[in-house]
Amino acid sequence: MRKKKGEVGSIHAGFILNREEDIPVVLDTSLVVSEHLAILAGTGSGKSYLAGVIVEELLKPYNRACVLVFDPHGEYHTLREVEGIQEFGENNYKPSVRIFSRDDIKLRLSELEYDELVNLLPNLSEKMEATLNSIYREMSEEHFTADSLIERLEELRDSESLAESTANGLIWRIRRYLKDMDLVDDYRHIDLKTLLKPGQASILQLTEFSDLEQEILVSAMMKRILKARINAEKGNPGERVDYPVFVVIEEAHRFASRDSRSYDVLRTILSEGRKFGLGVCLISQRPSKIDSDILSQCMTQIIMRIVNPADQENIKKSVESIGKEMIDELPGLTKGQALVAGVAVNTPILMRVRKRLTSHGGMSKNAPAEWRRWTEKSESKGIAVKKDMRLFWDED
Ligand SMILES: Nc1ncnc2c1ncn2[C@@H]1O[C@H](COP(=O)(O)OP(=O)(O)OP(=O)(O)O)[C@@H](O)[C@H]1O
Ligand SMILES: [Mg+2]
Incomplete structure (x- = not known):
């Protein structure tokens, strides 16, 4: 591995799979960020959990990154817990996580x-x-x-x-x-200076926007950020962002498919963003819907359990460094296990993702526990819950 755990510019994503002792899997931050990352897997395999691990690593004192997350399901606000965890701070450094919801997100x-x-x-x-x-x-x-x-x-x-x-x-x-x-x-505009800062992750919660609004937002914001980075690098006048930016895009198949309104800008950024320090992490459970020109520009790939043959085929096509034997492993992986390949590691490697330090906002729902909590709440408000139902709920 190119980097050691905890070294400046490192991402400790997990441990090598099936080894007795814990051997950390460490990615090179600068390569992940400048040459783009794809996290691909079937639903419920642990993609968002892993993306949370990566954002945690990026906020550690040894990275202090400037991160923006497009969060269509409202799963990333729990990252805020980093602000209260000691190991995220060092001397004068303390990371922050800012949540932007519908009322804060405006395009003029x-x-x-x-x-x-x-x-x-x-x-x-x-x-x-x-x-x-x-x-x-x-x-x-x-x-x-x-x-x-x-x-x-x-x-x-x-x-x-x-x-x-x-x-x-x-x-x-x-x-x-x-x-x-x-x-x-008419007037308000989300301010890039508030949104983008080193040592800060900004979470744009898209939950309440329609699909159309989400695509327009991703398109308009990414164009603005690219322009601001180009202005900074070339010394042009206008809005500037003076440091590299890393953007996490969940449900990337919706924003990076050919018929999406954000397709053109993402295509430009994926092919040219590297020159301007604008890196992207695309996360998707439907990689076959992501345009292959875009997917093939993600030079680091983390692939988790994938059963769907069309998606496997698409990955084979766009990820040259992975051999057939590796692809054959994909259906056998379990939750939290992943294949890492590309520039950020030397050779493809199987890993188990490390535990989150903050809680994961996208926990799978535990239906019986929720029903129970709900009926208990109703009870305390004086709404009767039938006795025979209680018998069913009571066995824990
Ligand atoms: N490495 C892990 N260790 C422990 N639990 C995990 C791990 N990865 C995922 N989980 C758990 O598995 C469930 C699904 O994970 P996650 O939300 O990350 O899936 P996903 O791949 O993003 O799914 P979707 O495609 O639906 O967005 C969650 O409850 C999460 O807490
Ligand atoms: Mg997810």
């Missing part, structure tokens, strides 16, 4: 690209689209708002330079979709 309307704006307004006729395109170009220098777009359309309509039906169709859609959409705001 005038910062959206034309394509993103169009995506937010359904069923536009050709005429409506052409009109929107020209007023977008006309107004893109200013900070336009939903109301100023509407005003401009009304002006054009009233001066008869625009057909009434086109103008009204657009005005209705802007009122109905843009004004109501929480993600898009």
